[in-house]
Amino acid sequence: MEFSLQARGEKIDMKNTSVRKRGLIFIAIGWALLIIGDRVDDLALSQGALVATYALAIASIILLTGYSGQLSLGHSALMAVGAYAAALSTNNLGLSPEIALVVAAFVTGLFGLILGFGVARLSGPYLAGTTLALAVSLPTIANQFAILGGEQGVAFDIGLPPARFGEEFSQYKWFFWICALAALIMIWLISNVLASRYGRIFRALRDNSVAASLSGINVGRLKVMAFALSAGVAGLAGGLLVMLISGVSPSAFPLSLSFSLLTGAVVTGVYNLKGVMLGGLILVAIPEIAESVVSRIGGSEGFTVALPGFLVSALLILAVVFTPNGPGHLLHKKKH
Amino acid sequence: MSLVVENLTIDHGAIRAIDNVSFTVPAGQLAAVIGANGAGKTTLLRTLSGLKESKSGSATWNGKSILGVRPEDLARSGIMHVSDGKSVISELTVKDNLALSGLWRKDKKDVAKATEEVIEIFPILGQRLGQISGSLSGGERQMLAIGRALIARPKLLLLDEPSLGLAPLIIEQIFQTIKSFVKKMDLTVVLVEQNAVGALKIADEGVVLNLGSVVAVDSAANLLNDPVVRSAYLGF
Amino acid sequence: MNQFVTAVLTSLSSGAIYALMSISLVLVWRSTRVVNFAQAGQAVLTTFIGYEVTVRSGSYWIGLIAAVISGAVVGAIIDRFFMRPIFKRVKSGPIVMIAPVVATLGLLGLIQAIIGFIWGFTYVSIEAPVSTDGYNLFGTVVAFSPFNLMVLVVVTIAMLLLTLLFQKTNVGLALRASAFSPEIARLSGIRVDAVRTLGWAIAGAAGGLAGMLYVPGSYLHPNAMDVLLVFGFIAAVIGGLDSLFGAVAGAMILGFAVNFATSYISYKLVFLTAFALLITVLLVKPNGVFSSSKGRKD
Numbered sequence: 001m002e003f004s005l006q007a008r009g010e011k012i013d014m015k016n017t018s019v020r021k022r023g024l025i026f027i028a029i030g031w032a033l034l035i036i037g038d039r040v041d042d043l044a045l046s047q048g049a050l051v052a053t054y055a056l057a058i059a060s061i062i063l064l065t066g067y068s069g070q071l072s073l074g075h076s077a078l079m080a081v082g083a084y085a086a087a088l089s090t091n092n093l094g095l096s097p098e099i100a101l102v103v104a105a106f107v108t109g110l111f112g113l114i115l116g117f118g119v120a121r122l123s124g125p126y127l128a129g130t131t132l133a134l135a136v137s138l139p140t141i142a143n144q145f146a147i148l149g150g151e152q153g154v155a156f157d158i159g160l161p162p163a164r165f166g167e168e169f170s171q172y173k174w175f176f177w178i179c180a181l182a183a184l185i186m187i188w189l190i191s192n193v194l195a196s197r198y199g200r201i202f203r204a205l206r207d208n209s210v211a212a213s214l215s216g217i218n219v220g221r222l223k224v225m226a227f228a229l230s231a232g233v234a235g236l237a238g239g240l241l242v243m244l245i246s247g248v249s250p251s252a253f254p255l256s257l258s259f260s261l262l263t264g265a266v267v268t269g270v271y272n273l274k275g276v277m278l279g280g281l282i283l284v285a286i287p288e289i290a291e292s293v294v295s296r297i298g299g300s301e302g303f304t305v306a307l308p309g310f311l312v313s314a315l316l317i318l319a320v321v322f323t324p325n326g327p328g329h330l331l332h333k334k335k336h
Numbered sequence: 337m338s339l340v341v342e343n344l345t346i347d348h349g350a351i352r353a354i355d356n357v358s359f360t361v362p363a364g365q366l367a368a369v370i371g372a373n374g375a376g377k378t379t380l381l382r383t384l385s386g387l388k389e390s391k392s393g394s395a396t397w398n399g400k401s402i403l404g405v406r407p408e409d410l411a412r413s414g415i416m417h418v419s420d421g422k423s424v425i426s427e428l429t430v431k432d433n434l435a436l437s438g439l440w441r442k443d444k445k446d447v448a449k450a451t452e453e454v455i456e457i458f459p460i461l462g463q464r465l466g467q468i469s470g471s472l473s474g475g476e477r478q479m480l481a482i483g484r485a486l487i488a489r490p491k492l493l494l495l496d497e498p499s500l501g502l503a504p505l506i507i508e509q510i511f512q513t514i515k516s517f518v519k520k521m522d523l524t525v526v527l528v529e530q531n532a533v534g535a536l537k538i539a540d541e542g543v544v545l546n547l548g549s550v551v552a553v554d555s556a557a558n559l560l561n562d563p564v565v566r567s568a569y570l571g572f
Numbered sequence: 573m574n575q576f577v578t579a580v581l582t583s584l585s586s587g588a589i590y591a592l593m594s595i596s597l598v599l600v601w602r603s604t605r606v607v608n609f610a611q612a613g614q615a616v617l618t619t620f621i622g623y624e625v626t627v628r629s630g631s632y633w634i635g636l637i638a639a640v641i642s643g644a645v646v647g648a649i650i651d652r653f654f655m656r657p658i659f660k661r662v663k664s665g666p667i668v669m670i671a672p673v674v675a676t677l678g679l680l681g682l683i684q685a686i687i688g689f690i691w692g693f694t695y696v697s698i699e700a701p702v703s704t705d706g707y708n709l710f711g712t713v714v715a716f717s718p719f720n721l722m723v724l725v726v727v728t729i730a731m732l733l734l735t736l737l738f739q740k741t742n743v744g745l746a747l748r749a750s751a752f753s754p755e756i757a758r759l760s761g762i763r764v765d766a767v768r769t770l771g772w773a774i775a776g777a778a779g780g781l782a783g784m785l786y787v788p789g790s791y792l793h794p795n796a797m798d799v800l801l802v803f804g805f806i807a808a809v810i811g812g813l814d815s816l817f818g819a820v821a822g823a824m825i826l827g828f829a830v831n832f833a834t835s836y837i838s839y840k841l842v843f844l845t846a847f848a849l850l851i852t853v854l855l856v857k858p859n860g861v862f863s864s865s866k867g868r869k870d
Contacts (some may be wrong), residue, residue: 133847408762
């Protein structure tokens with residue numbers, strides 16, 4: 001089975017050139033964001049930071065589901081793990097906020113490693129259900145341990161931007177820089193991994209795990225690895241999110257977040273990373289759209305609260321039905 | 337009342353499984369469709385019974401097209417397909433398996449009568465009514481599958497390799513049984529078989545397929561005696 | 573002794589409710605090979621309908637019947653007009669495996685949002701038809717009330733009816749055959765699609781019943797059945813997704829494990845116990861405790 005040469009419209013890699021090319025693209029994007037960051041107001045900056053954070057979280061879903069074929073509904077819980085890890089590192093361990101973010105990624109990655117061992121042999125609905133159980137139970141479990149601050153949660157303060165950036169440099173710009181940079185670097189790293197041999201192996205795993213294992217691929221080990229990686233990324237995103245909202249509490253990571261992330265991934269194409277930015281944008285845009293709809297046509301409180309969730313779910317269903325393989329495939333006339 | 341297949345073409349993924357096949361089975365006759373593995377025989381039957389779509393061509397029974405019709409609707413109109421291998425629901429008892437064909441029929445008395453007749457044809461089933469079908473031997477399973485089809489009082493019977501995996505003695509028994517009830521019930525039968533000799537011996541006519549195309553259509557007797565067919569497909 | 577008896581009784585009554593959810597999930601799994609996550613939403617929706625009927629008619633029992641019937645109708649509608657078209661559309665590509673699951677998740681969110689539109693997010697409650705005060709046993713008050721007993725009785729009756737349906741009727745045979753082998757069922761003339769819709773209707777009815785039995789002890793709101801869904805799922809996994817008997821047995825095992833852990837160790841252990849049990853079963857006997865070892869491929 002020639003997985004490495006599978007011609008699903010993909011070019012055969014000339015590895016070194018591609019890495020360089022990708023690096024250049026990311027640097028270009030980084031510069032563009034920097035310039036944009038200087039020109040927009042604080043509101044746009046904080047939204048931009050949120051977009052970057054969500055994009056990163058969606059990337060973690062794509063890594064897991066699109067590439068290793070494991071469906072997880074528990075990423076809201078994973079983000080929460082990262083969030084609590086970051087918050088506790090600064091508060092209880094006195095680490096600097098930047099290090100705290102790294103800790104968040106590692107701790108969640110470790111958690112994902114352990115969890116991955118548990119669920120590696122599961123597939124489809126079993127995996128979905130187990131991760132669902134995790135997501136549903138997490139707020140309650142978080143509530144029960146005093147060190148996690150109960151209902152109120154734990155505060156997290158990343159501190160003011162360094163003085164050398166001058167007085168004009170607002171808190172929100174600082175947030176934006178951190179989130180955008182973190183997201184950019186991580187996504188670049190992930191895309192490198194996915195373009196490498198590992199990416200092909202992952203895809204082989206996703207498409208036909210029986211054939212993959214017959215080709216000598218250690219399916220179990222890979223699945224666990226994918227899970228750990230995905231968790232680490234999600235944990236980092238969780239740390240970033242908690243920085244944006246200045247603290248973590250059990251209610252900040254509800255089950256609906258998992259759904260939103262999944263929707264963002266499916267809508268923009270769960271099989272490659274190209275759409276994560278768009279996915280992040282959609283997730284940030286939906287509450288805004290909902291708000292403007294409500295202000296225009298009015299509605300009960302129930303309507304207001306439920307509208308974003310309705311939009312996300314409707315979007316998910318439409319995406320699954322009409323563009324199940326990602327919008328890119330709509331443009332491909334050839335059948336696979 | 338006959339089965340008329342005309343220029344039937346069926347694709348299986350990227351492979352043309354059946355290519356421009358035509359043959360006719362007059363009412364009350366038993367046609368054996370033989371050919372090597374991969375000749376497309378099973379695909380042909382699955383299309384005739386509605387489990388698979390065809391690409392082009394036609395197939396009619398009594399003048400009405402049977403292509404593109406749901407399997408359950410074809411079954412209800414008297415066309416029964418006994419597929420190869422797993423044609424029996426292992427988790428159900430023999431009695432329940434037999435009952436499946438009669439579930440939709442309104443005339444419950446006739447269903448009971450038909451069941452009795454089937455047990456007469458295959459007495460072993462009567463002894464094993466309460467047994468879980470998964471524990472039956474290969475031959476018994478085949479009898480159960482055929483018996484279940486007969487309870488629906490079909491007019492057209494599509495049999496897919498009933499001899500597969502069975503001991504020679506049982507194969508002989510099954511073929512003889514098929515020949516006798518086909519006569520008695522005035523059935524039209526398409527019998528797909530790899531066991532070409534056994535099939536041709538009980539058939540009225542034969543269709544020889546190779547890689548999806550018809551190689552020969554003739555009376556069974558002629559095919560049995562044809563030296564080319566014999567050496568290529570019958571092994572003697 | 574008192575504590576033990578209480579724990580047993582509460583285990584039975586929670587197990588009974590989990591059993592309804594797990595039966596519902598197993599029914600759909602067996603006929604459609606999908607875990608219907610939307611069941612949580614369906615159950616809440618039908619319970620809200622039951623609530624409205626109860627309030628207007630003044631009778632809990634009429635509300636219960638309304639919930640069960642609407643559960644059946646909603647279940648059938650979802651299969652016929654949502655799942656079937658999706659299965660038709662999504663036939664190729666790697667997403668085939670997860671598309672139906674993702675679709676039910678989307679449906680869950682959709683239903684919960686619609687419930688939010690209509691009834692808002694405030695908590696509502698349904699009054700139980702019998703007392704929810706604990707019985708007086710051996711001189712002390714036990715955490716088991718006439719209502720808990722009623723739940724046990726109702727669920728037992730429901731189980732008996734379901735068993736009768738599946739094992740002794742023609743419809744039940746058609747349901748079983750279609751679940752075991754849709755192809756053989758079709759070739760026997762069984763209208764498998766219609767039968768499957770019936771399966772979803774029964775599953776929906778079970779969910780509606782579960783909701784009406786669950787809410788009087790707690791509150792009704794769009795997310796009220798999320799936990800019950802998870803517990804129903806865990807119960808179904810423990811028993812083996814393929815077996816209705818396993819669904820009930822798994823639910824009882826879960827009920828006992830959770831109730832004994834919270835009763836004897838700490839009330840905080842509800843989720844951890846359930847989760848630990850789930851992971852243990854998945855690691856040791858992934859096809860469920862009661863399934864035959866030749867587990868079916870999922």
